[in-house]
Amino acid sequence: MSVVNTTIKPEVRHRGAMSGVLTLGSLDGVFAAADVPGGEPVVLDLRSVEFVEPAGLTGLAVLIEHLSFKTDRIQLSLSGGSIPAYLERMDFFKAFGDRLETNIDLTPLEERSRHNPGTLQELVNFHTEEEIPEIIDRISEILQRQQYLVKERAAICATLSEICANAVEHSSSPFGAYAAVQAYHHVVSGRRGPGEEVLIAIADGGVGIRQTLSRNPDHAEYTATDNEAIRHSLKMGVSSSGELGRGGGLTVVAQIAARSGGSLSLRSGSGRVTTYADRTSSRNVPPFPGTFVRVSLPRLADRPQDGGRRKPARSAKTAGANAG
Amino acid sequence: MAEERAHRVYDLSSAGRMLVTRNVGRRVREELAGVLESLPRGGVLYVDTRGVEFMDYSFADETFGVLISRAAGGEFQDRYVVLVERERDLLENVEASLLQRKLALLRVNDVGESPQVVGSLPEHLLNTLQVIQQAHSITNSELAARLDLNHTAGNNRAAKLARLGLIHRRVETAAPSGRQYVYEKIV
Numbered sequence: 053m054s055v056v057n058t059t060i061k062p063e064v065r066h067r068g069a070m071s072g073v074l075t076l077g078s079l080d081g082v083f084a085a086a087d088v089p090g091g092e093p094v095v096l097d098l099r100s101v102e103f104v105e106p107a108g109l110t111g112l113a114v115l116i117e118h119l120s121f122k123t124d125r126i127q128l129s130l131s132g133g134s135i136p137a138y139l140e141r142m143d144f145f146k147a148f149g150d151r152l153e154t155n156i157d158l159t160p161l162e163e164r165s166r167h168n169p170g171t172l173q174e175l176v177n178f179h180t181e182e183e184i185p186e187i188i189d190r191i192s193e194i195l196q197r198q199q200y201l202v203k204e205r206a207a208i209c210a211t212l213s214e215i216c217a218n219a220v221e222h223s224s225s226p227f228g229a230y231a232a233v234q235a236y237h238h239v240v241s242g243r244r245g246p247g248e249e250v251l252i253a254i255a256d257g258g259v260g261i262r263q264t265l266s267r268n269p270d271h272a273e274y275t276a277t278d279n280e281a282i283r284h285s286l287k288m289g290v291s292s293s294g295e296l297g298r299g300g301g302l303t304v305v306a307q308i309a310a311r312s313g314g315s316l317s318l319r320s321g322s323g324r325v326t327t328y329a330d331r332t333s334s335r336n337v338p339p340f341p342g343t344f345v346r347v348s349l350p351r352l353a354d355r356p357q358d359g360g361r362r363k364p365a366r367s368a369k370t371a372g373a374n375a376g
Numbered sequence: 377m378a379e380e381r382a383h384r385v386y387d388l389s390s391a392g393r394m395l396v397t398r399n400v401g402r403r404v405r406e407e408l409a410g411v412l413e414s415l416p417r418g419g420v421l422y423v424d425t426r427g428v429e430f431m432d433y434s435f436a437d438e439t440f441g442v443l444i445s446r447a448a449g450g451e452f453q454d455r456y457v458v459l460v461e462r463e464r465d466l467l468e469n470v471e472a473s474l475l476q477r478k479l480a481l482l483r484v485n486d487v488g489e490s491p492q493v494v495g496s497l498p499e500h501l502l503n504t505l506q507v508i509q510q511a512h513s514i515t516n517s518e519l520a521a522r523l524d525l526n527h528t529a530g531n532n533r534a535a536k537l538a539r540l541g542l543i544h545r546r547v548e549t550a551a552p553s554g555r556q557y558v559y560e561k562i563v
Contacts, residue, residue: 181399188396192429203465206430210469213396213432289476296445296477297437304433304472 057127058088060115061097062108067240072102076253076317076346079111084338086119093125101135105240106232106253107317107346109142109175113230114255116148118341121226127153137161142232143174171198171235179228184216191233195250198235207308208250208349214301215254215345222292225258225342239350241315247352249314257342261285261320267292278323279334285318286327305347314348381544381562382419385460385487386411389427396431401438408443408457417454418544420562422487424460433469441473444481444495447541456541456562459483459494467494480540484563491563493542504533508543509561515548516557534559 062078064071088094096115101108119126130136136154139145140161149158173191178184188209195205212233219229231254239247258264262281265271268291274284284290286306291299302318309316310329317326320343325334388395391404412421423440425431431439440459447457461467462485474480474495482491491509493502507522508514514522520530534557538545544560 181397184397185392185394185400188394192394202429206465209394209396210430210432214434217397217432217434288472297441297473300433300437300472300476304469 057093057095058085059095059097060085062101062112064100064102070103070240072100074098074101074104074108074112076107076111076319076344078108079115079340080337082115083118083340086115086122088119088122090122091125092123093127094119094123095127095129097129098135099129099131101131102133104135104138104142106234106251107344108253109139109144109232110230110253110255111344112144113147113175113177114257114342114344116151117227117257120151124151125153126151127155129155132156141174142172143176147175147177171237173231173233175230175232177228177230178216179220181217181220184213184220187216187231188213194233194235198248200235204351207312208252211305211308211347211349212252212254214305215252215347218301219254219256219258219343219345222258222264225256227257229254229256239352241348241350247350249348249350252347252349253345255342255344260340260343261318262323263321264292265290268294270294278321279325279336280323282318282320282323282325283332283334286325286332309347309349312349313352314350316348317344317346319344319346381456382416383422383487384411384415384419385422385424387427388423388425393427393429394431395428395435395439398434398438401435401442404435405439405443408439409446409452412443412447412452412455412457415455420456420458422458422460422484425466426461428466430466431469433472436469437473437476440470440481441477441479444474444479444541445477448479448539450539454544456544457481458491458563460485460487463492471495480542482542482563488563497540497542501533501537504530505537505542508534508537508559511561513558513560515550516559519559531557 060082062074062082064078065073065075067073136156145158171194176187191212192205192209195208216231233252236249239249241249262275262278265281265285266275271284275281286302288303289299306316306327315326315328319340322336322339324337325332386408415421459481461483471494478496480493480495480497483494484491504523516527516531519534520527523530537543544562546558547555548558550556
């Protein structure tokens with residue numbers, strides 16, 4: 053009897069001049085497609101991917117974790133180009149190499165001396181709060197090397213730590229959470245432009261924001277839908293425990309992102325909410341098994357930087373891009 | 377005059393220059409609580425955060441929010457916490473936590489300098505605090521007179537400040553009526 057493969061193909065996006073971008077939205081449809089019968093081989097077709105941002109990488113990690121519960125036969129289909137080298141550099145194969153078959157030989161990548169341009173936090177899997185300070189130290193080092201000022205580093209690291217803490221504290225995720233961070237020498241969100249940008253992505257496979265908030269009956273009127281629950285979770289003091297002082301982390305993160313001219317996107321269950329300085333948008337998306345957070349923190353070249361910040365480099369140098 | 381207070385300085389950067397998560401905050405808070413309890417009554421614990429690069433909201437709330445909340449609940453009995461920090465972004469998360477908890481904390485640029493308030497303090501209590509700070513030490517009747525209030529109203533305001541840990545309150549024997557409250561600045 054012949055075995056039929058299920059093929060899952062993320063919907064890559066165009067972003068300005070870039071095409072083939074694997075990001076948060078690329079994975080909208082794939083989790084439904086990943087609901088395969090137990091044991092059936094699955095092909096993850098990434099051949100159209102030309103650029104992976106941290107949100108795409110962490111989403112991919114969660115997808116593979118999700119698939120691993122259903123099958124031990126996952127094949128990753130990659131084109132040549134820079135993507136395999138990028139995935140290797142981001143420790144993707146270190147995390148998942150033993151669970152995946154690939155259509156290309158990874159040995160040359162593994163043997164090549166690793167080059168970290170000092171702009172990225174490799175894909176990291178964590179399960180407890182105790183692991184977070186080390187992740188933060190690493191990010192702070194990256195930002196310091198990129199000449200971010202203490203004030204800017206503080207904003208970025210505080211953002212990351214709050215989201216990491218939420219992921220391990222509330223999610224009850226069977227595989228913990230994944231985080232990836234990259235500092236780019238250009239703005240990659242929205243229309244690519246001059247300036248710099250730090251992208252932070254964290255994903256877990258837990259119960260999601262709506263179910264977490266539902267533990268507290270005080271939030272009952274805000275938990276009818278995932279989008280309502282996500283919007284409610286962004287308010288100061290909203291937490292599942294209801295304890296005084298809790299529920300401030302996400303609010304602070306949203307404020308930091310807005311102040312930098314960036315955004316905070318939260319995807320949980322069937323909801324997706326993105327907050328900017330001047331607006332918040334929501335939309336219904338196919339269900340996601342857990343919570344996904346993407347934070348964009350740009351330093352726009354045409355915006356005066358407060359506090360005497362240095363002007364971002366205008367160079368087209370792409371140390372943060374995927375080119376291996 | 378207000379009495380010279382026993383004090384200790386705790387350098388928060390000894391716990392790290394980047395302080396994140398509630399777990400770390402809990403550990404630091406318990407250390408601070410231990411130092412506070414070791415002070416004589418009326419003593420001041422200066423928490424010097426100037427060597428810290430940043431702290432996240434969770435750390436700030438677990439350390440300062442919870443500690444000050446316990447102090448306001450009377451757990452440390454007339455022992456006070458004062459932050460040593462310049463006006464900078466680091467204070468934002470401490471302030472956010474205190475605002476949410478409706479608490480306040482005194483901050484000085486350096487030990488011995490004039491304090492500012494971080495957190496939540498209504499205007500009328502801020503005015504009352506300023507009068508006590510300027511006087512260094514003041515009886516309830518003098519305070520009420522300066523604020524143009526009756527004794528009960530003046531005492532209510534000062535009692536709130538004392539409960540928040542922003543001033544020291546003691547009872548003094550006074551002829552002929554017996555006792556009166558005296559309010560003193562902490563720093």
